[in-house]
Amino acid sequence: MNRFEPECPRILVVDDHPSSRMTAVALLSVEGYEVIEADSGISALESVASLSLDLILLDVMMPGMDGFEVCRRLKEDEHTRLIPVIFITALNDRRSRLRGIEAGGDDFLTKPFDQLELSARVKSLVRQKRLNEDLDHAEQVLLSIARTVESRDPNTGDHCDRLIQRGEAFGKFLKLPRPEIRNLMWGGYLHDIGKVGIPDSVLLKRGKLSNEEWETMRQHVIIGEAICRPLRTMRGVLPIIRHHHERWDGSGYPDKLVGREIPVLAQIFQIIDIYDALTSERPYKVAFTPAESLQLMQEETDKGWRNPDLMHQFAEFIRLTEIEGKSLAEAIKENDQSQNGDASTDLSETEVVQNSKVSSRVG
Numbered sequence: 001m002n003r004f005e006p007e008c009p010r011i012l013v014v015d016d017h018p019s020s021r022m023t024a025v026a027l028l029s030v031e032g033y034e035v036i037e038a039d040s041g042i043s044a045l046e047s048v049a050s051l052s053l054d055l056i057l058l059d060v061m062m063p064g065m066d067g068f069e070v071c072r073r074l075k076e077d078e079h080t081r082l083i084p085v086i087f088i089t090a091l092n093d094r095r096s097r098l099r100g101i102e103a104g105g106d107d108f109l110t111k112p113f114d115q116l117e118l119s120a121r122v123k124s125l126v127r128q129k130r131l132n133e134d135l136d137h138a139e140q141v142l143l144s145i146a147r148t149v150e151s152r153d154p155n156t157g158d159h160c161d162r163l164i165q166r167g168e169a170f171g172k173f174l175k176l177p178r179p180e181i182r183n184l185m186w187g188g189y190l191h192d193i194g195k196v197g198i199p200d201s202v203l204l205k206r207g208k209l210s211n212e213e214w215e216t217m218r219q220h221v222i223i224g225e226a227i228c229r230p231l232r233t234m235r236g237v238l239p240i241i242r243h244h245h246e247r248w249d250g251s252g253y254p255d256k257l258v259g260r261e262i263p264v265l266a267q268i269f270q271i272i273d274i275y276d277a278l279t280s281e282r283p284y285k286v287a288f289t290p291a292e293s294l295q296l297m298q299e300e301t302d303k304g305w306r307n308p309d310l311m312h313q314f315a316e317f318i319r320l321t322e323i324e325g326k327s328l329a330e331a332i333k334e335n336d337q338s339q340n341g342d343a344s345t346d347l348s349e350t351e352v353v354q355n356s357k358v359s360s361r362v363g
């Protein structure tokens with residue numbers, strides 16, 4: 001238990017029968033838990049709203065609001081969804097168990113309680129809940145930092161939100177595995193988080209940056225990677241954060257990676273990022289149309305800056321979805337038909353995995 005956690009976990013026992021509550025309270029108190037009681041579904045929800053709880057032991061059959069409804073409401077609420085719920089059911093009540101699972105219950109116990117079983121399940125769920133909570137808090141902290149960075153830079157507007165939306169859509173268009181799409185979406189939030197370490201005098205400077213200032217600005221990818229590295233769930237996003245300014249011909253930064261050494265997700269993300277910058281209005285430039293933006297990006301690709309196969313895929317994606325206004329599903333179908341099994345432009349799962357290996361070596 002770390003120093004930020006309360007002395008002992010707090011458990012709410014919800015049951016309309018005083019005798020059942022007393023048994024549970026007695027068993028849990030012996031184990032060193034702080035136990036709160038509620039005699040109905042409504043009073044349980046009131047307790048949850050006013051107290052910080054680590055677990056709820058919930059009777060199924062209660063007059064008024066039953067246990068299933070209480071659980072459903074808790075699991076739908078962002079503030080309470082992480083509190084584990086153990087349903088108390090009669091032995092062999094299969095139907096209640098099924099309904100309990102549907103309502104989002106985490107575990108089941110039967111009456112009369114077996115002390116060892118109760119103790120083991122409560123302990124494991126409380127531990128799990130605290131781990132989840134830490135993770136959630138850590139992710140929330142990252143998001144707040146990322147939002148702060150975005151708000152410091154008046155040029156970007158809703159840049160991150162658009163990157164996330166387009167990242168998801170283009171990821172699906174490329175048929176990336178679900179975890180890679182998730183990483184791409186997180187990349188939308190976190191890619192420039194390292195700008196939190198760049199002084200205002202450089203980040204907000206109007207006009208040209210000196211060589212020295214550019215060097216400072218380039219540090220944002222290193223700082224960002226260092227901020228996110230301790231979080232295990234963000235490991236797949238690190239290649240995007242570190243390598244989103246590399247170029248296909250090796251003229252990018254920070255590692256001057258060449259061609260397929262650049263992690264695929266970083267290549268994909270970079271294309272989305274640049275397209276968004278081109279199609280958005282900034283104080284120093286007008287918004288280009290999708291067709292003009294693709295034209296400019298193609299010119300840069302011809303110079304050797306980007307993966308030509310990927311650029312081709314992206315141009316198809318934009319043409320179908322944004323220029324011709326097709327739905328994503330229609331665009332994917334049409335793209336499948338036109339590719340007709342052409343493997344040369346297919347970014348397969350294998351390639352994504354191989355590139356992840358490259359990135360872990362480099363990053």
Ligand SMILES: [Fe+2]
Nearest residue numbers: 191192220244
């Ligand atoms: Fe960046």
